[in-house]
Amino acid sequence: MKRGLYLLLLICCMSVNGQSFENSWLGHYSYNNVIDISLGSDKIYGASENAFFTYDLQSNEIEKFSTVNGLSGEQISTAYLSQSAQKYVLGYDNGLIEVFDANTEEIRKVVGIVDKPTIPPNKKKLNHIMEYNGFLYISTNYGISLYDINALEFGDTYFIGPNGSQLEVRQTTILGEYIYAATNVGMFRALVNNDNLIDFAEWQRVFDSNWWGIAAFGDTIYLVNNNRRLYEYDGTSLLIQSQIPQYATLLEDLKTDGTYLTVVNNTKVHIYDTGLNEVLEIDTLEEFPDLKFNSALLLANKIFLGTEDYGILETTFPTTSTVNQILPDGPLLNNIFSLTAVPDELWVVYGDYNAGYNPYPLARRGVSHLQELAWTNIPYTAEFDARNLVHTSVNPSNTSQVYISSFFSGMLKIEDNIPTELLNTTNSDLESLDIGNPNYIDIRVGETQYDENGDLWVLTSKIDNGIKVLRSSGQWNSYSITETISDPLGGENGLSKIEISDGGIKFIATQSHGVLAFDETRSEGARFVTLGEEEEGNLPTTDVRALNVDKTGNLWIGTVKGIRVYYGADNIFNDSNPQSDNIIIVEEDGVPKELLFEQTVTDIEVDGSNNKWIATSASGVFYLSSDATETFAHFTKDNSPLPTNTINDIEIDSESGRIYIGTSKGLISFQGTSTGPKDTLENVYAYPNPVRPGFSGNLTISGLTNNANVKITDIEGNLVYETTSEGGTLLWDLTAFGRHKVASGVYLILIASEDGIETKVTKVMVVR
Template identity: 45%
Template sequence: MRSVKLIVAFILLFNSNHVFAQDFTDSWLGHFSYLDIKDISQGETKVYGAAENAIFTYDKQTLEIEKLSTINGLSGETISSIEYVENKGLLLIGFENGLMQVYKESENDFLTVVDIIDKPTIPPNNKRINHFMIYNDFAYISTDFGISLYDINNLEFGDTYYIGDGGSQIKINQTTIFEDQIYAATNVGISKALVSNPNLIDFNQWTRIVSANWVGITSVNDKLFASRSTRRLYSVINDAISELVVYSDLIVDTREEQGNLLIATEKEAYVYNTETSLNVVATAQTIEDVSMLFTAVSLSQNNNIYIGTQGIYTTAIGQEGYGILQTNVSDTSVYQEIHPESPLLNKFFKIKTQAGEVWGTHGGHSVTYNFNGGLRRSGLSHLKNEEWNNISYDSIASAVSNPWYLSYLSINPFNTNQVYVGSYFSGLLDINTESISIFNQDNSSLVPFAGAIHLVLANNFDSNGALWVMNGRVDNSLNKLENGQWTGINMQDIINPRTSNLGFSDIAFTDDGKVFISSLNYGIIGVDTNGDKKFIEDVEFNMPSEKTWTVETDLQNTIWIGTDRGLRVIYNTSEFFSNPTFQVSDIIVLDDGTPRELLFQQYITDIEVDGSNNKWIGTLDTGVYYLSSDGQETIFHFTKDNSPLPSNDILDIAIDDENGLVYFATEKGLVAFGSESSKPEETLEDAYVFPNPVRPNFNINNDKIKIKGLTDNVNIKITDIEGNLVTEAESRTNGKFKGFNLEIDGGTALWNGKNLGNVTVASGVYLIMLTDLDSIETKVLKVMIVR
């Protein structure tokens, strides 16, 4: 009886699903970190560096650097591999989740390819793109499931090869062409097949020449080299392997460039000449006394070596990467850093902004205020004058001991050069342009929870310039620094035992001096001006959860509360204290005529109020909402699908009242939206109009004339030079996003150049008459329009 052998070919057919990415450069800014490098690819004139989820190009001739991020259409997902196809003007970008994008240089546009990520037969955790190899106008894509072919002329997928036992999915780390064979380094061995074989989808056409976990393979001239996960480099001759080198560290990159073999380990980069034997041409090592790792290596025609770096973030080390390091074969002792100015890390814990500056922390803690959810050693990111001037962890640690888990921060409203940063371990840092010092049990009312551990949490300045600071799991958990004097306020009459509440995440103040605090276990806590204290935390008082994460006072003295299960407000803060059965309010809106609770069961992380009293609300999983002052209208709802947000998990929001930028911090990067809103001024003294004059090349209908420096309640009349009324608006009536030609958004008015008849005005001089409706203060501005 003869046995019959069944040959099964597993075929993955991709119907190339392409989506053109949207460009957001008109209204958004991106602030991504470019210090940790995932991969490098270069051509004759430029180098591409892939960071965590953003890319930059370095022009070798002009030395100019350009950035590419979600603002330009990049996905924002974590990048795993890139390949520059210079003769096609294409950059292929692979991501850890299986997404692929093609950047077209000539069009400055991204094509998003979702074939792999949308394929249900591939497990989600097996879709990572590991390597691109270009051969005969096809990209051979090494993935965690097999090898996929992508036609770079027609920009469409071809076949996919499953080359594991029985046609199973196995991890392909890298492929190369040697002689007439395609070789694949996999996690179970090295396999090969005839590259011209039209039936490579049949796993039986592939031969495994050796087993084990192979992390890289490349051909150099007439030789073949492969690297293993055991830190070893081998030559492959007639399908037999021969050990060449044992390295001290793991091999992270194996490639051929300029006829040389390049090897990068975590600590060293090597350039080898392979013409006769394996000869070291150059060795580059990590910088002495600097903690970092190498991630990739590339060699240019003029023998410049480009090395990707990555920071080390452990309990013992807190050092960010250095972007790409450039050195030369002739002297590898000299390095040049290449990367755009950027924050230290993508993941922010908290941000604050004031007067055009942004400060950000990266430390933090877990949702239950444990250390294991935070980053022990990290510096501070600081944006000033449109440049990032960061403070490294080592700089801070040289001034104070153990500045671990830097978390909550406040900028001094009277001195923007001074910022207070809470260390969730050591105390409160006082950082200014000249020095760094710390407040702890030795010089303040802040006392340790245990030993020398100070669990300093939320802090904020009130309108009088006093700094309020929360200190976790101690008796005097509320502290106040005013005029250089510290005062500790005992909270045990409501929080008892002191360890029954694990943490405090936010502080807000009312106009009459009441203090409201968000807490993990006691809901919303209030402290009245007479010292009375109260908390509301359960459904009996209409609280959806005891876990509150943010609290904010709006311009009408209403308290807005964000919990992990929805939104609540306090309209009457006096009744909060006086009424023992007081209930917080939810907001009911009509959804297609059906009443529903606003942001029902949403995990709210932050609430910020802009100059128009509108609310920016950040959430976990559903992005950010921009609501009207009463919450009845959703003006914007930004997610990663309709905006450059790299994540729908919003960790913090900050509004710069000076320039109208609204910053959104996520674990994958910081972006800013140009809202054009500003905080109202006290008087009209500094009001001005721009651009002025309005020139013919200015798109007046879309970009609009701005009138800045307005007070809270103002009337604006615009007339021609003869006194004829052109248009009119008032703060409480003509709000933004309501279709008015002249609209007022906090301290800024925007005019689209149209009159009451909805016709764009002619060239001429126009008078802008401002009247504060409360104080009757007036001011007249002039603007010249040239069409």
């Protein structure tokens, strides 16, 4: 029975209608980095990295739009709001254009530039959008393209380089009868109403230089070039504004509202009047340290600042007396490294280390905590200096206490969302790798996991005692891995994942030694069993990136070249020749093949029904049956709100069944139907109830105990369905044993626990 979500995109020659996924998905994007700010009739539009939000100037309400609403999830490079057409236009690094109708909230994808084979991919970036006479003048890395904002179709394209070659255009503006273009080789101009502007000869290069921005202010053209100076052009001469000091960094935004000229670079915002007197300079604002700017928008006595880290900051103009932060709820960043879920909570860290387990360059990125669909962001602090945070473990006996692994600094302890202690070489048994310099401290803590006794098992790469445990009593113990990895410091010897079986065996994923099975209760010299390549364990490679022990005690292994399963994980020390098995599936054409052959598996998760969720580095997410022989769904960027097919991590909330998917471009979640088993049948319920005409999905029965017997009969007692639950939820396809749809009527759901002691009866009405 197919339970996946299969969605089609309807493609025409020039555009694609964006599709909404709001019924089953949630977007958890970061809106902190605001690329551009646009003004609508009654709203501010803020474009972030790959999503946008609106801020109602009257009600102060914020509304978010992302891949869940139909956006592509690609990197936004520019944005523009057409007041006349009531269209918000997003331009992307890859040449995509998305047109958002402010009235209907429909999204139209314009793929003409993306699909143009004569334009190289590195030339398709959209840099700036200007409107004139109903046409958008889109500055790109190849030239200027015109787009009719009312007819929603392309007009001419101007290749203004030598002999009509492609040329990087950063920005355009119009003054009088001329259109001006700032490019990387000079300022160009042409008569804006010339019907033959597709002829490069109609464009005059007025002045050479590498110009980053251009704007018409009053009767003068103003420009900023790569030497970070402001120039003016009065129609005949180009003059440097020597009274204005050189800007600290390259230009980010240059615009005018007719009264003021706004110049934005990464560290400051400058606002000038018509006499080029600086009315306001902003580099700091109270309560917002280390400000970095992308854009700015003046509106009467207010200025809206687009920042890299704080969303939009609204302050008064011309004096910054008050500051209001405009920022949708969300995590700190979009590049997700690792997720950890407990019921109704999610922890997010941003890492990272590369494929070779190298943490450099070191990152200071903070932590995000989702609780009851509200985010708390815990920023990096110099007080604890915990860098490259790569994993979170929540204390099962005190869920307000977590330990965050740092792949450089040790372990950060957080209590009630407040960092309280950094465990390192000075206050714990954690060890630095030893390169012969006693002043160099590098503690590479990877994944950690609590066992059933409340002891926290800790992996540390590049040291002899790579396995450590922090006992619930506070005592530390260390265990050497040199029995199986002779030189942990040298070579490719990263330790990434740890899984603990019901029997207490620790399974460890390694970079170049396959899977290590570790049992500390055995005598030294006999504590390890290794699953390796070929006859040493049948792994496709010894570079293992994912592990999970499922509900039947089988070990699932994800590598950079595919997936394997070792059946009966707790018996591995009794197996004289342990071998993992590959999964063979039969394609629709009848041809057998190996599941996920040669694909990099980044994570494996098991839901309440023992089904498998598989994350890959390039192919999205696979939702598979418990034995992985049947594919329920394959989610990709093309048929779901995934912003990319590069999946870094998956986590499942066992209570709600929600599937969290962390990618390199953002976090989204899918409302799954499989939950963990309940202790009793007290809260069993079925939905939708009633099942109304036209409903084409499955009936969901939730609140089940594990291995409960479920029978469904009509009101006369005729059996139409029977199964045994796996986990806390099961689905019924509303058919009589798969043969035909059941008729209208009342159906009884009879449930008995595995031992037969507890029973429950509930009803559902089906209306055809």
